[in-house]
Amino acid sequence: MADQAGDPLFQSQDPIFDRKELLHVGHVPDEDRIVGRDDEIESVAAEIGAITRGDPPNNVMIYGKTGTGKSLISRHVATRARNAAQGNGIDCGVLYVDCSEANTETRTTRQLALSLKDGTDYRENIPVRGVGTMEYYQHIWAILEDCFDAVVVILDEIDKLDNSNILMQLSRAREARKTDAYIGVIGISNKVKYRETLDERIDSSFGHRELFFHPYDASQLREIMRNREDAFQPDVLADGTIELCAALAAKKHGDARKAIEILKEAGELARRTGSEIVSEDHIKQAQEVAEINRIEELTSGATVHAKLALYALASHIITGERETYKTREIYERYVGICDLVATDPITENGLYRQLKEQAFLGVIESEKTGGGRSQGSYLLHRLVTDPKHIVKAVRRDASLEELPTYDRLAETGPATGGHDTDLSSFD
Ligand SMILES: Nc1ncnc2c1ncn2[C@@H]1O[C@H](COP(=O)(O)OP(=O)(O)OP(=O)(O)O)[C@@H](O)[C@H]1O
Ligand SMILES: [Mg+2]
Incomplete structure (x- = not known):
């Protein structure tokens, strides 16, 4: 060069x-760079594969944590199925919708109608604004009827959809004589409880298989x-x-x-x-x-109090001997830390709610311990990550950069502006 x-x-x-570019976040690897998911590829193919022979496919839900290849494998298998179907003289399409963006039925059906139309000779205009879900469905059925024998619809992050009526519409389209085309739906979610949120009617008409992608x-x-x-x-x-x-x-x-x-x-x-x-x-x-x-x-969306609560828990762990602390212990240290950054503390109950929110986000884990109510059960909180990382992340907030660094906490022990707690009194 x-x-x-x-x-x-x-x-x-x-x-x-x-x-x-091979390492960029949005990069979609070529087929020969997809590794370690052969079984999953085969399982997805087994569910939708009938489409390539002109038979009805199964619907399938794919569950798994973030970064386990759900989106990648779904698109990969759907594309291969389309190519195989086309090789057999079957007009097959693949549609992909990210439901975290198209998070209403109207948005999803609009996107489906527009991408179905793309590349076909369907003449009708599909308005982008001012029409409702029903009109988009009508376009979808009409395009399928005119131009396709089959279609695979991938609904990614499906749990973000505000209602799941679309699952029923798609799975009953043939039965309801809307279209003769076969429709196979691949739904993707990282919430394993998604199925429980489905209306019974929708769940039974969608009649899907479930696959789990492991880390x-x-x-x-x-x-x-x-x-x-x-x-x-x-x-x-x-x-x-x-x-x-x-x-x-x-x-x-x-x-x-x-x-x-x-x-x-x-x-x-x-x-x-x-x-x-x-x-x-x-x-x-x-x-x-x-x-x-x-x-x-x-934590970027969290309040200053949530960040201070996390910092309080981290500083306990750094300076103390345990990995888990009670809400009360975190609160007492939090009050001291509020002093350091000249912030008025919220109530203990308010702080408890902030901690619950963080547990939901997966930054901490909270566990109920102790006997029944009468014996005073209480929550113990632990950090899911290294306390050092919490201290660093919290101090990135410009209003909190005065807080002691990890090294200072580790060296000097509790630095809580005189509000330090006698830990033994809570055991
Ligand atoms: N089996 C694989 N072979 C090669 N690259 C992979 C594989 N699985 C995942 N990747 C890479 O990791 C990235 C994340 O995968 P993917 O987007 O499919 O995860 P996901 O399960 O859909 O995660 P999320 O729930 O966050 O959407 C992909 O863009 C891809 O670059
Ligand atoms: Mg994904």
């Missing part, structure tokens, strides 16, 4: 990355990353870096997206520090940054 013409300022080759283990994550090694220049990844990255990500969450992000961040770190290789140290640092970002993302 050195002899390339042009401004020399921009001529030097990236010393670390060769094809960085990736270290060897699967290793393969996923190995398959993208060419994002880096040759010999830049030191021995053992991918293994370490996979091990760390598997231990935390088994999330492929996060694993890839850590690898990318490690490369950025190496480049920023002028290193010629990406080392295990870069991976460890990148993992810390990723974890702090994750916590910051989770």
